[in-house]
Amino acid sequence: MAWNEPGDNSNKNDQDPWGGRRGGGRQGPPDLDEAFRKLQESLNRIFGGKKRGSSPLGNGAGGGFGLFGIGLAVLAVLWLYNAVYVVDEQEQAVILRLGKYHETVGPGLNFYFPPIDKKFQENVTRERAYSKQGQMLTEDENIVEVPLTVQYKISNLKDFVLNVDQPEVSLQQATESALRHVAGSTTMDQILTEGREQMATDVRDRLQRFLDNYKTGVTVTQVNIQSAAAPREVQEAFDDVIRAREDEQREKNQAEAYANGVVPEARGQAQRIIEEANGYRDEVVSRAQGEADRFNKLTAEYHKAxxxxxxxxxxxxxxxxxxxxxxxxxxxxxxxxxxxxxxxxxxxxxxxxxxxxxxxxxxxxxxxxxxxxxxxxxxxxxxxxxxxx
Structure with a gap:
């Protein structure tokens, strides 16, 4: 029966929650002092200490050395835990020793010496993306909203870590500069219609030149310019312009189709007339030659009879x-x-x-x-x- 169960409470004061009577019988709770003492003795044997007295927390020299050993062991475990690291297949790590570049580590289990060494570990194969949208002034002094997405990856981890303080911030600023330069050299019609692909190529080339000059270690893989649009305040006017441009293109296509049908037909008729004239000429010449030959032969026969x-x-x-x-x-x-x-x-x-x-x-x-x-x-x-x- 549990010590606090109802029933016979006559011996309640003589019981404890550990299942024994106070003052005799079974043992009490685990002795923490004894556990500390055994741990101290083990560390003393490891570090060369001697057993002194029976009190694990005594104030003698042996007790002080044991606590110091425990602290050293804990620090050693923590240091070892931080010093060993694993680099995945898609990652690289740059090691700085005393603030100076030491080496670039590839995939695998590696080891370095903190705090003497400092480690920067990044994924160098994953493509990252940065999106931006803003109003740009075009070459013909119109304002358009151009949304774009820049896809990039780290090509040189050493340059990415050491040359620029904040590479991604530098990428954003360089992207805005390149986009404004290209948009300022392009007309609004090209940005809104068929010129977006060429504009994206120009932005990527200019942005990559900026990043290479800064030595950021970043490679731009793709720049996608989504459908640009005019500001909402003048959207209706721009829609009218687009519809007028589509009507112009349709009329132009119809005119070209008509020209492509009439011109070849006229050329065919002209060629037919030329061929008929050449045939008539050959016929007349051949008939005249035949009559001349016949007359010559007839003359010869007439002289004979x-x-x-x-x-x-x-x-x-x-x-x-x-x-x-x-x-x-x-x-x-x-x-x-x-x-x-x-x-x-x-x-x-x-x-x-x-x-x-x-x-x-x-x-x-x-x-x-x-x-x-x-x-x-x-x-x-x-x-x-x-x-x-």
Whole structure:
């Protein structure tokens, strides 16, 4: 039964909370003096001390040396705890010894000597970001709000720690300077529309030059300029300007599309006319050359057989002439009743129109006369040609 339980309270005063009776029986609570004494003896054995008396907290020389040893042990543990450190794969550490650069430590378990040494440990692979937004004056004296984000990382931890007191503050100030310079050299239209990408590139290059001149050990990886906008007080006017610019661009695109459709068509027609003219020229020249060659060959044949050639020329000429006329020439001898067939159906259709000649003797008599005249003319021309030779 617990010492404070209700019931028989006659022996309550003789019990203690440690389960024993006062003055005898079981032992009391743990003896703290005995624990301190054992710890002192252990430290004395470690540091070469001797056992003096039975009181662990006595005022002798042994007690003072034991407390001093405990303090040294605690300080040694704390110093060792601070002196050993671990550098991760993505980190580096710069060690300063007596305020002067000593070394740059890579990943792994390392050891240094505080307070003689001082350690600066940073992540050198993680990309950090800095955002800024402000009103900028453009080249054409307009005010626009330009928000941007700068992404950067530490490229040289030694320069990052030693060369600049507050590298990130220097980065912010350099970013504002670079942004104002580039925005002041750019028109408002370019900042609001298609010029943001080029502007971001210019800001990154100028900002990196600033950081390199300061030797901050910081590398800018990317500068993102978000959609710039005009101040809210004049936003409606700027919206009207943007809509007008879009209408202008649309009209320009339509005009270019029309020009791209008309100009090639006109060029095609011109080229077709040129090709037709060249074809007609070649045709005429070729026909003229052919007629000349035919005439030369005919002349040679005429010198060989004049009579036959004259007769052949006469027949070819008459065929060409009569095939183009609408009259029908009927020849025959007198006293003969020949049945003449005329294609009346074709003549009615208009394909062939014929007018028969009833004067057979006159037609018969006129044909030899025409042939004789042609033959006489050819003989006279031939004779004149020979006399001229």
């Amino acid at each position: 004049p009579d036959v050639t004259r007769q052949r020329l006469y027949l070819d000429t008459m065929q060409d002439v009569l095939s183009q006329t609408s009259k029908v020439l009927v020849t025959g001898q007198q006293g003969q009743n020949n049945l003449i067939y005329l294609p009346l159906d074709k003549m009615m259709d208009g394909r062939t129109s014929a007018a028969p000649s009833t004067s057979a003797p006159s037609s018969t008599s006129s044909t030899p006369d025409l042939g004789s005249r042609v033959a006489n003319d050819l003989q006279q021309r031939d004779q004149r040609t020979r006399e001229s030779r």
